Amino acid sequence: MSGPNTSYDPVQVAPLSAENVEAMIAEAFAAFAAATSVAELKQARIAHAGDRSPIALANREIGALPPQARKEAGARVGQARGRINTALKEREAELGAAELEQRLADERVDVTLPVELHPQGAVHPITALMQQMEDIFVAMGWEVAEGPEVEAEWLNFDALNFIPDHPARTMQDTFFVEPADGGIVLRTHTSPVQARALLTRDLPVYVVCPGKVYRSDEFDATHLPVFHQIEGLVVDKGITLAHLRGALDHFARAMFGDTRTRMRPNYFPFTEPSAEVDLQCFVCHGASVGDPDNPCRTCRSEGWIEWGGCGVVNPRVLQACGVDTDVYSGFAFGMGVDRTLMFRNNAEDMRDMIEGDVRFSRSLEGLAR
Incomplete structure (x- = not known):
């Protein structure tokens, strides 16, 4: 070892x-x-x-x-x-x-630099204008009412005193949902929302009804098959045409500033008496009438611009919705939101409103609010 x-x-x-x-x-x-x-x-x-x-x-x-x-x-x-x-x-x-x-x-980022990392969108002027219109009436104590865009024919026509063979009930004016005899249409106005309000709400009723509507119209600079309306309805005791005139004058001044309105006799099935509402030209204020040296392109030297329709609610409409016409009366009106935007902002072509070009929305941003 x-x-x-x-x-x-x-x-x-x-x-x-x-x-x-x-x-x-x-x-x-x-x-x-x-x-x-x-x-x-x-x-x-x-x-x-x-x-x-x-x-x-x-x-x-x-x-x-x-x-x-x-x-x-x-x-x-x-x-x-x-x-x-x-x-x-x-x-x-x-x-x-x-x-x-x-x-x-x-990798330091200077957060104080005014850098826009992503392009910003804009609220569409039609949307902004409808919101402003709603605010005007809400401030007056009214309510905002909404309804479906695909509507029953009875609510769109019959409840509003349209006779069975009225021209508006033909396919040349109205979009019918298949089958054509099914009684379903794309609403041609926001008036069915008024009928729904009378059927579902307790009286008195003070509502404003903004929304999208459909008609078989030409697609050009002044007409669209899909556009926007705002309608108002008041049903209460002792309502007269004078109340309608006061509400429209307040609405017009809120939209266009220092202006006046006038009413011209007209016919609508759902109001009696009925009238067209004209605005005093907010450019020339009527000064161009009879003055060939200073023509006004806005009103074509007529001094007035057509804005919408109005009138006292037809008793037949109230009766169709179960309202006692011996106790209650009311008024209604309707204006085109797209046309109002054209008047306020000098928009020349309504087709610009539906093209989806954000530059159009930005160009009117703030003006429609």
Whole structure:
């Protein structure tokens, strides 16, 4: 049986000498200091602190030493590895902080700059104008009423005193939902909402009814098959034509400023008496009438502009909706929202309102509010 190894060849364990260990430490420190990025430091760590690094290989030589030399060499290599790892962590923290600072500087955003990252849309002028109209009547104590755009023929015509062979009930004027004899139409006005209000609400009724309507009209600069209306209905005790005139004057001034209205006799099945509402021209205020030297393009030198229809609610309409005509009376009116927008903002072509071009909405943004 052989005895313990009490002697060793110092040449074969030269990597464990104090000079060589210090050299390894110096090389590692120099490599860490030379690294200018975390990626370069990673390569330096593999070369000087990895499993195949000089200090790791020297650590494996400790087992070849006799017991009396093993303790001293182990302590020397352990301290060296500790110093290398400490230097590595310090350099890694320095480079990480430097790279983070550089990244923050490169990606810095100046939030004070007036930068528009995404193009902004705009509220459509028709929508804005209808909201303004609603606000006018809500401020007067009225309510906003809405109804379906696909409507029963009875509510669209019969309840409003349209006779069975009225021209408006033909396919040349009205869109019928198939089957054609099914009694369902795309509403031709928002008046069915008024009938629904009378059928579902307690009296008195003060409602304004904005919405989209459909008619078989030409598609040109002044006509659209799909357009917007706003109608008003009041049913209460003692309502007269004078109340209608006062409401329309207030509405007109809210829409067009300093202007006047007039009523011309007309016929509508759902009102009696009925009238057309005209606005005094808000451009020439009637001064162009009879003055060929100063013509007005807005009113064509007539002094007045047609705005909508109105009248006292026909008793037959009230009776169809279950209202006692001996106790209650009322008035109703209706105006085109699209035409009102044309009057207010000098829009020349109604087709611009449905093209979906945001530039049109932006050009009138704020004017219709």
